[in-house]
Amino acid sequence: MITLGPLLPADRAAWEELFVGYNAFYGRELPPLLLDRAWREFQRDVRMHALGARHDGRLVGIAHFLVHASTTAPDVCYLQDLFTAPDARGLGVGRALIGGVVEWARERECSRVYWHTQESNDTARRLYDQVAENRGFISYVVPL
């Protein structure tokens, strides 16, 4: 059974393994300082938020998200990171996490939840096409 809930202090090691895996998926290695910072922010739960998914009690998925203002609507919720442990994929964990973030944002009267993915991420897009609209935007980045 999949259950959703906050990340607890005892989840630190399991969370880190998942977040490291997520970053590795994008070819990045986060320095320990940034891992510590993210964990601190999730525990404060003010600027950055996290949800964990457990399967039979084991933390197997994470979603990281934040809220920001919008010029045209009430605040919006940006889902920045979503990751499921490789051995727990296809069980509905990713779908459950997206549903949990949507519920969280609805309770706080956000006007929408949105996220980005790479065009080539077919696995993720199979899920996203079932739960959200692709409105055709593409993103540009200026790294600073």
Ligand SMILES: CC(C)(COP(=O)(O)OP(=O)(O)OC[C@H]1O[C@@H](n2cnc3c(N)ncnc32)[C@H](O)[C@@H]1OP(=O)(O)O)[C@@H](O)C(=O)NCCC(=O)NCCS
């Ligand atoms: C994308 C990701 C989060 C999906 O997580 P998941 O827990 O496997 O997703 P779910 O089990 O909820 O899958 C839901 C749907 O996605 C599709 N899907 C997911 N994994 C699949 C796979 N390995 N093969 C085929 N379809 C798959 C299916 O259509 C499934 O729908 P169904 O339940 O109706 O069959 C996970 O694959 C992952 O962490 N990938 C690496 C990191 C990543 O890409 N993150 C997202 C970046 S934007």
